[in-house]
Amino acid sequence: MQRTLVKDALNATAPSDAILLQGWVRTRRDAKAFSFIELNDGSCLKGIQVIADAGLPDYATTIQKAHTGASIVVEGKLVPSKGQGQQWEVVATSFQIVGEADATYPLQKKGHTHEFLREIAHLRPRSNLFGAVFRVRSRMAFAIHEFFQKRSFVYVHTPIITASDCEGAGELFRVTTLHEKQPPLNEDGTVDFKKDFFGKKAYLTVSGQLEGEIFACALSNIYTFGPTFRAENSNTSRHAAEFWMIEPEMAFCDIEGDMSLAEEFVKYLIRDAREHCAADLEFFSKFVDKELLTRLDFVLERPFKRCSYTEAIEILNKSGKQWEHPVQWGDNMQSEHERYLAEEHFKCPVTVYDYPRTLKPFYMRVNDDGKTVRAMDLLVPGIGEIIGGSQREERLEVLRENMAHHHLNEKDYWWYVDLRRYGTVPHAGFGLGFERMLMFVTGVGNIRDVIPFARTPGTADF
């Protein structure tokens, strides 16, 4: 007999004389003449209720050994439930324990803290919360591809190992095969990286953007979706050392088109989650963040706000708020400022654009005022920056000036500069933090709880 997923059994439109279910026991309640077993297989949030009659063979030795956490195979009949709380239930005709779980099984019927579950990351996907989180994660990954593929964006795999050390070496993870204690040395005693695997220092990527630009300047519209690594010693609920990032890049596109795509993208994902992860989202709304559904729907219904950095500074200074960090034009906006804009002033996602040139990297396109660049950040309530992007500097001479300003060696970026030398085009793109998007969609407050196995400073378990 073929296995039926719990999801499909619960969605059945007619009873069935024979059904095969496989999964894990969530809870069992014994009555005198029979036993109720809640079976969950992760295919959906809910489990299905199995009724095992005490007359079944080996009732005492199998069914009554089916403790929370045990894996089981049940054959039976799918029938309308006599009890409240579920439409269908399964009356078992045979019941088999595949793997027992004893009393030390850490997951209980009651709720656990996120912190405790994080310590048992090998078992937490079996909990309601994390099952839901990772189903949504899977769906969102699919929706991301769907969004771009529908728009004829080409999926590009940018490298995970990179040898350009020009992006700020302190924040990169080094990749090396050199001997820990006795690396080859130069005559002056420094390590001879020419002898390393790649013949030079190598790192894990912090962004696929520069390589993405190469492909956009050939295939027009591209996106990347892959792991990204930052060695910053960040200890917050929204930073991880390893995370996934989506980076679209569009040729013949300016900052306006870039912002429009970003806003459309975020809305698309929220709408997709609302439509395809309804039960899981309702669960989050009930147990994680009561305001979740209201907020998501609010975001869907309204156009995102846009405001220039200059306007944002004015808003902040006219707000009458006492800032812990006072701001004036030219300063980086702090968390408290970004939060105020998204959560209090606009009360919706807001895209801030045209930042001071001095605050931003060399590749962003300089505006005609000479003081600002075509950068944009999309800020969302509760999380802050979820997207950072820009129009790229496509003018060869301006780019070279910028590189000089940032003390970058043009030779290290010869291929990047070449894109401006041969058939240059205005182009733009952004990076969306996948986990931050998941935090927004699920209401889960810690990035460690929307990634299967979090890597943060001091922690790389599992």
Added chain:
RNA sequence: UGCCCGGUAGCUCAGUGGCAGAGCAGGUGACUGUUAAUCACUUGGUCGCUGGUUCGAUCCCAGCCCGGGCAGCCA
């Protein structure tokens, strides 16, 4: 990395300078178309680690480790 808070039973937490507590989970029994079932009884402890103060420290002090919140870096 900085500031703040915390670490006591498997889990969530209370507590005290002088015999270590509750609820839940687990075990036993009863009861029940139950559904975080209910009722009775019951097992369970290196009070994060190391040192100090003290007649005596889980409690006070110091250092360290771990977790959380906030900030910076950013996505």
